[in-house]
Amino acid sequence: MKGGNLHKLRGNRLSLSLLALLCTTLIVWAWEKTPSLSTFLPPREQFDIFSPATVVPARTPVTISENKIETPSAKEDLSAVGRPVNALPNEAGKVVVIPQSDSSMRTSSEKEDKGKGSKNMPVEKKECNYAKGKWVADKRRPLYSGFGCKQWLSQMWACRLMQRTDFAYEGFRWQPQGCDMPEFKGSEFLRRMQHKTIALVGDSLGRQQFQSLMCMVTGGNYSPEALDVGKEYGLVKAPGAIRPDGWAYRFPSTNTTILYYWSASLCELEPLNRSDPATHYAMHLDRPAIFLKQYLHRFDVLVLNTGHHWNRGKFTANRWEMYVGGKPNTDRKIAQIWNARNLTIYSVIKWLDAQLPQHRQLKAFFRTISPRHFVNGDWNTGGSCDNTIPLAGGSEVLQDGSNDTVVEGAVGGTRVKLLDITALSQLRDEGHISKYTNKALAGVHDCLHWCLPGIPDTWNEILYAQL
Structure with missing residues (x-):
């Protein structure tokens, strides 16, 4: 009897379990078929049974603690930013990978593509300081023949045509630290400057840079196709003048x-006094040259320089008188030559910077001063530069700033760029014309101008790199 009752009791419990399972199945089926019932029933997520393989469509990071699923508070959520939330420990202490929501889930192929894409994304490079680096020997130098380029190169600067016999200074190129300069090719330069005008405005060192550029562009070869268009810019030889103004x-x-x-x-x-051939000139320190005002709109690249004419001898010979604000200067501080030069540099750069928004095609540069290497006197007092050994004073420039602090300060905060050549040229005292001039006057050395081919070629290479 007891055994029969026991079997009967177990049968009843089994029937109840089956009935409960059937009811649950019916409820779930009815819920899916009748959405309106969802307002009376708990969220479906509560019916899910979690296992290590379960996909959790989590909207927030989740952690597993004591077999419970816990959603972190807002404070915890913020502290979790940047932490991986899909690698969590299970009960046994092993890491369980729980995929995140659809917005953050990625397939392996998608991750791989993302990785490839990140590698191909352009990385912003630090701007090169072309003035910092070293001189290195290069058998490919010079860039044109010192015996040729007679079409562009003044004979007084062609040291191969003079009495000089050592030309080791020609065999070096400038190597910036941490970056490379593009190799200069005349055809490539012309292609990049297609339908454009590059203007160099300044003193005789600017003229050397101009002649160097013409020789570099043509490879020193005779170029009959080049057209003289000086008349378009008013560059014609005036009656009685030795040469035109450009x-x-x-x-x-x-x-x-x-x-x-x-x-x-x-x-x-x-x-x-325009009627007097020997008239003096008002030198307006706070106004740029009229040529710049007239033709700035036609330029795409402009390179300015000044420096070596700022001395009493040149002022007297050129009959210059300082003017500021349209009147003769009465400020004693400005009357000091170097202060007058500084005022002009700042004034010209300020004016040019104000013009650039109206000439968006224009890239403007101000070249720093080219160093002199006179020792034991000046050009007219027995000064000389006899060294012919390349880089006798060193080959590297390690400083970050320019030796020409005035020009560097003047371009700071403007759209005018610095073409810094002072320190790297300072190392090349053997590259001057020295005593090997055409006239070869006893005791007269040119330690200001450079032999061509020579150091100004590097100035143009740096300019080309900055374009």
Whole structure:
């Protein structure tokens, strides 16, 4: 009897369990078929049974603690930013990977593609300081023949045509630290400057840079196709003048124009008595040269320089008188030559920076001063530069700032760029014309101008790199 009752009791319990399971199945089925019932029933998530393989469509990071699923508070959520939330420990202490929501889940192939994409994404490079680096020997130098380029190169600067016999200074190139300069190719330069005009405005060192550029662009070869377009810029030889105020040449194949204008001070020079051939000139320290005002709109690249004409001898010979604000200068501090130069540099750069928004095609540069290497006197007092050993004083520039602090300070905060050549040129005292001039006058050395090919070629390489 007891055994029969026991079997009967177990049968009843089994029937109840089956009935309960059937009811649950019916409820779930009815819930899915009748959405309106969901308002009376708990969220479906509560019916899910979690296992290590379960996919959790979590909207927030989840942690597993004591077999419970816990959603972190808002404070915890913020502290979890940046932490992986899909690698969590299970009961046994092993890591269980729980995929995140659809918005953050990625397949292995998607992750792989993302990784490839990140590698291909452009990385912003630090701007190169082309003035910091070292001189290195290069058998590919010079970039043109010192015996050729007679079409562009003044004989007084062609040291191969003089009495000089050592030319080791030609065999070096400048290597910036941590970056490379593009190799200069005349054809590539003309292609990049297609339908553009590059203007160099300054003193005789600017003229050397201009002649260097013409030789570099043509490879020193005779170029009959180059057209003289100086008249378009008023660059014609005045009656009685030794030479015009500048030159301009155009290469028809790319419609590229390269010009130079002589303006030793970059100031506006106004004759005080136009009817007098020996008139003095008002040197307006706070006004740029009229040529710049007239033709700035036609330039795509502009390189300015000044410096070596700022001395009493040049002021007297050129009959310059300082003017500020349209009147003769009465400020004793400004009357000091170097202060007058500084005022002009700042004034010209300020004016140029104000013009650039109206000439968006224009890239403007101000070149720092080219160093002199006179020792034991000046050009007219027995000064000399006899060294012919390349890099006798060192080959590296390690500083970050420019040796020409005035120009560096003037361009700071403006859209005018610095073409810094001072320190790297300071190392090349053997590259000057020295005593090997055409006239070869006893005791007269040129330790200001450079032999060409030579150091100004590097200035143009740096300019090319900055374009």
